[in-house]
Structure formats: structure tokens, C-alpha cells
Amino acid sequence: MAGVHSYPLLVELEETKIPRLKIKLVKYFQSKKSNGGGECEVEYENGSRTAMVRFRREEDQRNVLAKESHQISLEKGVLKLTVRLPTEEKSSRETPSDEDKKKSDVAADKQASADKSNPTVQTETEGGDDDTADEEPCSTSAVLGNILDNTNQEFLEMLVENITKSHDFTLEFFPDISSAVVTFQSGEENANFVAKCPQNKMFTKKGFSVQPLEVTKQVLVDDILHFSEEVLQLYFENEGGDVEEVFLNEAEQSAVITFKDHRAVQKIFKKKHSIKKEEIRVYPFYKTLGVALYGKDKPALKLPAAISEPIDSAVLRYLAQNKSAAETICSEMENTSAS
Incomplete structure (x- = not known):
């Protein structure tokens, strides 16, 4: 992948059984704050113990290479990285002899980690049945x-x-x-x-x-005219997780639910929802934008509720007797609403 990303570095990984590892590498090496990196591309095949990072700017490559140690913080533990210049273009590929050597390296690494009191990445991968519980938030x-x-x-x-x-x-x-x-x-x-x-x-x-876009902890619930804040809080705590706040907008017939953990939002969107056999629609809400994302399910605009005002009996009699006056008023009202 030469071209604009012409400054490569070879990255050796201490552990590979990590969910969304390539995404974590991209985020890490694009961060100026973490390691002095910048715009880059990452080449990585699942299960490999090496990755190739190609930077667009030579300065970013030098900054990353100059840093003494590299590690990515995980939900439980850290992933340690070794960064060096590639010796040749094919250094990111594994040969059969490399494979045998790396298998023995893996066994040695596992034995060494067992002697340490501080668990590292292995702690995260032990409970592999539910990866989403330990994954870092990742914006799509x-x-x-x-x-x-x-x-x-x-x-x-x-x-x-x-x-x-x-x-x-x-x-x-x-x-x-x-x-x-x-x-x-x-x-x-x-x-x-x-x-x-x-x-x-x-x-x-x-x-x-x-x-x-940030990973949100909020959802917008639409068409909830018949439900109170308490009912909504209980429902979404049962279906997703601990609720921090329920903001009810009666005019829009909607509510914004704020959870304490972003993973509750992920859980909510895995199924359809109904309260008292009445289906409700749920969408991700983003505080920084002040809007919800509807995708292809964007609802039609809601018309404002009708209003009524009392009218004096004398005025009512006058309008009843003078239809032209009543028609003039109706025409003016139509023109006002249309504008």
C-alpha cells in the first residue's frame, strides 16, 4: 500500500486474541497525544503477531519510533507493542519457520506471565464468550x-x-x-x-x-404519549441497564433516556421494544449534535396539536349572521398558517 502512506513501521504484538484489534491499532497510531503519530493505514491479518503501520508523514513515523515504549489500554489490562523499522517489504508476512518460532515464543510468554502478579491482556480474553462486555467503545x-x-x-x-x-x-x-x-x-x-x-x-x-462521532449513552424514544417517566425508567432498566436520567418531551411525544453505561445502548438496539403491547421506536441520540439518528426509518413531521379558544356569544352571533365576515377571517388564518 505504497503511495501517500510511504513511511512504514513494523509492530510486534504481545497478544493477538483481542476483539477488534485492527481498529484499536488504527486509533492508537493516529493519535498525536498518545504517541506522536498521525494519519496512517494499518495492515493486519487476524491471528498474526505482527502488523504493518504506514504513515503519510515521515515526521509521524519518526515520532512513534522515538518513543521508548508503546501500549494500548484495554478494559482489563494493557496490550504491549514493540515498534521498529521493517528490514524488508515482506517482513509483515509469516513463513513456516517463523510460525514455528512464534509458537514457542507464545508458550514462553504465557509461562512468564503466569509468574507475574500483575495480569495483562490475558485477563481480558479469559471470558471469551461475551466479547462485547469487555470491548472498548468504537464509533461507527x-x-x-x-x-x-x-x-x-x-x-x-x-x-x-x-x-x-x-x-x-x-x-x-x-x-x-x-x-x-x-x-x-x-x-x-x-x-x-x-x-x-x-x-x-x-x-x-x-x-x-x-x-x-462520540459513542453515545443516550437513546430517543418516540411515540410515548401514554407512558410516564417512571414507566420508561423501569422498562429501560430492565431491558438495557442502569438509567441515569429520563427527559420527557410531552410536546414532541418523545423522551431521551440517558444510561450510565454505553453498553446498555448497544444492548437496547439488539431487539424491538413494546410497552403494554404497544410498540415503541428507539433511536440513538447524540448530545453534541442535539439530534437522534433515524437511519432509513426517519419519521414524518408531526403536526402541532389542535388548539381551541373560547369566543364571546355576541361575536359568534355576528359571524353566524354575516357569512362573508366569517369567510374573510378563515381566509386570513389560512394565509397566516401557510406563510
């Missing part, structure tokens, strides 16, 4: 910002297709906040998209910005 969405009013959704979708060379995404445009959200199937696709945006000529020409 990115926010495009600085979008001008005259930009339309079709143009944005074509731009994302041009950058990703794929149609496998959804895009929601929010003109009111000059932003759009692109959602992919995986965190890896999202990380690659964020990294490639600054390389696209049209993206830079338009002056757009891009950043990963």
Missing part, C-alpha cells in the same frame, strides 16, 4: 461539519462514495446545524473514512471538517 459514525446551506444530500452522498469507493453506508443531513452524519457497518470502515477525507480534493476544496 463520523460527523461532517462546515456544510454550507446550498449543499444538498445527494452531493454529500456522492462525495462519501468517492472517498470510500463503497455504497455501504447511510448519511443523514442536518442543515440546521451545518452538519451531516455518515454511519458505516464497522468501526474500521469509519476510521478509514476519517483518515481518507483530508486526502480527497473535493473534500478539502469545500472546506469540510470530519471527526468520529
Whole structure:
């Protein structure tokens, strides 16, 4: 993968049985704060004990190489990395002799770790039946910002297709906040998209910005006219996890549920929901944007509730006797509502 990412480093991994390992490597080596890295691509095959990181800038490569030690913090323990210059282009591939050597290295590493009082990565992988419980949050969405009013959704979708060379995404445009959200199937696709945006000529020409969308702890519940805050809190604690707050918006017939843990949100979206046999719709809500993401299930605009005002009996009699006056009033009201 030469070209714009022309400055490689070989990364040796202490452990490989880690969920979403490639995504963790991408996030780590793109972070200036963690290790002085920057825009890069990661080549990694599941199960391999090595990965190849290719930086776009030589300065980022030097900064990472200059750091004495590298480790990625996990939910339980850390993953230690060894970073060096590759000796040859094929150094990231494993030969049969390398395989035998590395198997013995794995056994030696496991024996050494057993003698230590501090558990490292092995602690995370012991309970492999439920990986999602120990995984770090990983965003599958990115926010495009600085979008001008005259930009339309079709143009944005074509731009994302041009950058990703794929149609496998959804895009929601929010003109009111000059932003759009692109959602992919995986965190890896999202990380690659964020990294490639600054390389696209049209993206830079338009002056757009891009950043990963936060992993949310909130959901929006729609059409909950008949349910109280207490009922909603009990339901979502039973279905997802501990609820921190329920904010009820009676005018919109909706509520925002804030959980204490983002994993509760992941659990909520694994099934459909109904209260008292009445189906309710749930969508991820993002505090930084102040909006929910509906995907392809965006609801129709809700009309405001009808209002009624008392009228004096004398006025009512006058209108009944003068139909032209009543028609004039109705026409003026229609013009006002239409504008």
C-alpha cells in the first residue's frame, strides 16, 4: 500500500486474541497525544503477531519510533507493542519457520506471565464468550461539519462514495446545524473514512471538517404519549441497564433516556421494544449534535396539536349572521398558517 502512506513501521504484538484489534491499532497510531503519530493505514491479518503501520508523514513515523515504549489500554489490562523499522517489504508476512518460532515464543510468554502478579491482556480474553462486555467503545459514525446551506444530500452522498469507493453506508443531513452524519457497518470502515477525507480534493476544496462521532449513552424514544417517566425508567432498566436520567418531551411525544453505561445502548438496539403491547421506536441520540439518528426509518413531521379558544356569544352571533365576515377571517388564518 505504497503511495501517500510511504513511511512504514513494523509492530510486534504481545497478544493477538483481542476483539477488534485492527481498529484499536488504527486509533492508537493516529493519535498525536498518545504517541506522536498521525494519519496512517494499518495492515493486519487476524491471528498474526505482527502488523504493518504506514504513515503519510515521515515526521509521524519518526515520532512513534522515538518513543521508548508503546501500549494500548484495554478494559482489563494493557496490550504491549514493540515498534521498529521493517528490514524488508515482506517482513509483515509469516513463513513456516517463523510460525514455528512464534509458537514457542507464545508458550514462553504465557509461562512468564503466569509468574507475574500483575495480569495483562490475558485477563481480558479469559471470558471469551461475551466479547462485547469487555470491548472498548468504537464509533461507527463520523460527523461532517462546515456544510454550507446550498449543499444538498445527494452531493454529500456522492462525495462519501468517492472517498470510500463503497455504497455501504447511510448519511443523514442536518442543515440546521451545518452538519451531516455518515454511519458505516464497522468501526474500521469509519476510521478509514476519517483518515481518507483530508486526502480527497473535493473534500478539502469545500472546506469540510470530519471527526468520529462520540459513542453515545443516550437513546430517543418516540411515540410515548401514554407512558410516564417512571414507566420508561423501569422498562429501560430492565431491558438495557442502569438509567441515569429520563427527559420527557410531552410536546414532541418523545423522551431521551440517558444510561450510565454505553453498553446498555448497544444492548437496547439488539431487539424491538413494546410497552403494554404497544410498540415503541428507539433511536440513538447524540448530545453534541442535539439530534437522534433515524437511519432509513426517519419519521414524518408531526403536526402541532389542535388548539381551541373560547369566543364571546355576541361575536359568534355576528359571524353566524354575516357569512362573508366569517369567510374573510378563515381566509386570513389560512394565509397566516401557510406563510
